[in-house]
Amino acid sequence: MQRATLDLWVGIFVVAGIVAVLFLALKVGNLGSYDSSETYAVKASFDNIGGLKPRAPVKSAGVVVGRVADITFDPINYEASVTLSLSARYPFPKDTSAAIMTSGLLGEQYISLDAGGDETMLVSGDALKITQGAVVLENLIGQFLYNKSDGAGDEAQQ
Amino acid sequence: MIETLLDSVRGIGRRTIDRIWRMGVAARFFMQILLHSGTGFRRFHLIIREIFSSGVLSLIIILVSGLFVGMVLGLQGYETLQTYGAEESLGVLVALSLVRELGPVVAALLFASRAGSAITAEIGLMKATEQIAAMEMMAVDPIARVVAPRFWGGVISMPLLAALFSAMGVLGGYLVGVVLIGVDEGAFWSQMQSAVDFKEDILNGVIKSVVFGVAITIIALFEGYDAPPTAEGVSRATTRTVVTSSLAILGLDFVLTAFMFRGV
Numbered sequence: 402m403q404r405a406t407l408d409l410w411v412g413i414f415v416v417a418g419i420v421a422v423l424f425l426a427l428k429v430g431n432l433g434s435y436d437s438s439e440t441y442a443v444k445a446s447f448d449n450i451g452g453l454k455p456r457a458p459v460k461s462a463g464v465v466v467g468r469v470a471d472i473t474f475d476p477i478n479y480e481a482s483v484t485l486s487l488s489a490r491y492p493f494p495k496d497t498s499a500a501i502m503t504s505g506l507l508g509e510q511y512i513s514l515d516a517g518g519d520e521t522m523l524v525s526g527d528a529l530k531i532t533q534g535a536v537v538l539e540n541l542i543g544q545f546l547y548n549k550s551d552g553a554g555d556e557a558q559q
Numbered sequence: 560m561i562e563t564l565l566d567s568v569r570g571i572g573r574r575t576i577d578r579i580w581r582m583g584v585a586a587r588f589f590m591q592i593l594l595h596s597g598t599g600f601r602r603f604h605l606i607i608r609e610i611f612s613s614g615v616l617s618l619i620i621i622l623v624s625g626l627f628v629g630m631v632l633g634l635q636g637y638e639t640l641q642t643y644g645a646e647e648s649l650g651v652l653v654a655l656s657l658v659r660e661l662g663p664v665v666a667a668l669l670f671a672s673r674a675g676s677a678i679t680a681e682i683g684l685m686k687a688t689e690q691i692a693a694m695e696m697m698a699v700d701p702i703a704r705v706v707a708p709r710f711w712g713g714v715i716s717m718p719l720l721a722a723l724f725s726a727m728g729v730l731g732g733y734l735v736g737v738v739l740i741g742v743d744e745g746a747f748w749s750q751m752q753s754a755v756d757f758k759e760d761i762l763n764g765v766i767k768s769v770v771f772g773v774a775i776t777i778i779a780l781f782e783g784y785d786a787p788p789t790a791e792g793v794s795r796a797t798t799r800t801v802v803t804s805s806l807a808i809l810g811l812d813f814v815l816t817a818f819m820f821r822g823v
Contacts, residue, residue: 411607414615418719421726422765428748429654429729430757456756465753 439489441525442470445499445512446480451535453501453510459485461514466491469512481534485512487523494519498531510535585781591702592710592780598700599707609712613674613776617720620669625724628661629653629731636732637740646742650751653732658755658764659820662725664812667771670717671804675779678709679800682783683793706784710776717772718765725764763819770815771808778804 450472459467467487475482487493496517503510523529599606636652682705685691691701729751736742755761779800786796 407611408607410615411610414610414618414716415719417618418722421719421722422761424726425658425722425729425761426757429658429725429751430755430761456759458753 440467440486441489441523443485443487443493443523443525443527443529445483445485445529445532446475446478447483447499447501447532447534448480449534449537450481450483451501451503451510451537453483453512453535457509457511459487459512459514461491461493461516466514483512492522495521495523495527496531497523497529498533499529500533501535503535581785584785585777588781588784589777592707592777595700595703595707596711598703599711602708605704605708606711606715609708610716613670613678613709613713614716614720617670617673617716618723620673621666621720621724622727624665624669625662625727626731628665628724629657629728629733630735632656632661632728633732633735633740637736637742646740647746647750649732649736649742650747651754653736654729654751654755655760657725657728657732658760660812660816662728663721663764663767663771664808666721666724667717667768667775667808668805670713670720670772671775671779671808672801674713674716675775675800675804676797678713678776678779679783679786679797680793682706682709682780683786683788683796686784686786687788687790687793689788706780709780713776713779714769714772717775718768721768721771722765759820763815766819767812767815770811774807774811775804778807 453469453472455469455472457469458465459469467485469483470486471484473482473484474480485499493514494517496519498515498517500513500515501510502513517531632653633649636649637646640646640648640652682691685705691705694701694704733747737744737747782796782800782803783793786792
């Protein structure tokens with residue numbers, strides 16, 4: 402083969418391109434930190450999911466243990482049915498409770514898991530019984546104003 | 560009066576039919592390239608030579624532009640994020656905008672003007688100097704010998720160049736954001752890693768760049784193969800390659816983005 406230098410340059414180019422893809426995958430993306438191959442799926446129903454989106458993190462004690470895989474609407478109970486994909490490294494008891502939280506005041510929403518005391522562990526396909534939906538800011542303000550006006554009316558009567 | 564009006568209407572009709580005709584010829588041309596790809600892959604050294612001329616020689620412009628685009632993103636992003644006290648999200652902004660959009664699109668635009676125009680000029684000149692006719696005389700299929708290796712060289716080079724562009728851009732954003740301005744390094748990388756998904760963002764960016772690579776090389780090869788064999792014809796074909804493929808990149812980018820990132 403005569404075009405040895407040309408082959409060398411093409412080789413360098415291809416290797417550099419593959420290194421760039423690996424750099425993007427491991428350093429920029431989340432391929433290294435989150436292993437998607439070994440997971441188990443758990444379902445949870447919420448009365449309101451607020452602004453929760455697919456791929457939102459699932460945290461327990463602040464540590465990411467999984468991701469939201471899918472969000473659908475259940476037309477029988479009129480509730481949101483959320484599928485969580487949890488890492489197989491972290492087994493949770495059967496009576497674990499799930500709540501939708503917001504990171505910071507305006508941050509993204511995530512699901513927080515609180516482990517219970519059950520001896521048996523969750524397996525793929527189980528449903529979480531105890532759930533708490535997202536806090537809707539408008540309802541909170543409405544409740545606050547309602548209580549305020551109630552108090553004011555009592556004072557006026559006295 | 561009525562005659563000139565009719566003439567202009569006829570002109571519009573003729574040009575429309577001409578465009579559709581060329582579209583059909585281009586589609587047939589694409590099919591022929593795919594049919595003759597087997598021969599191209601059996602003589603792989605031809606493809607390697609084309610990867611060299613369209614990929615390796617575009618490397619400098621891609622790397623330098625990637626670095627500068629990333630550095631500008633770092634500066635501008637910091638200015639805007641600072642007003643919301645969210646400088647730590649600079650890494651997310653730089654990485655997502657590069658991996659999803661700017662990497663594939665800007666690299667493809669540069670590739671179209673650097674390598675696409677060269678392909679058109681080369682094939683147009685081959686046709687003008689009757690090298691292609693000579694090949695046909697020797698029973699060498701010019702599509703298999705000249706066109707198919709250039710097609711695969713471009714299609715292989717494009718995603719590699721786009722990935723290099725994105726990687727250089729992220730490094731540029733890091734240089735400006737962390738080294739120059741002083742955003743916290745840990746937050747820069749960790750927020751980036753938690754926001755950028757391999758399948759949703761990086762793989763979709765690679766798919767985009769492959770599609771752009773196919774579009775650019777097909778347009779460049781067809782314009783060159785279809786160019787009138789004169790100096791003026793080749794120069795016009797080269798211009799058309801850059802204009803058409805730039806428009807194709809931006810149009811395809813909208814379609815692909817609408818498919819990939821809708822409602823997520």
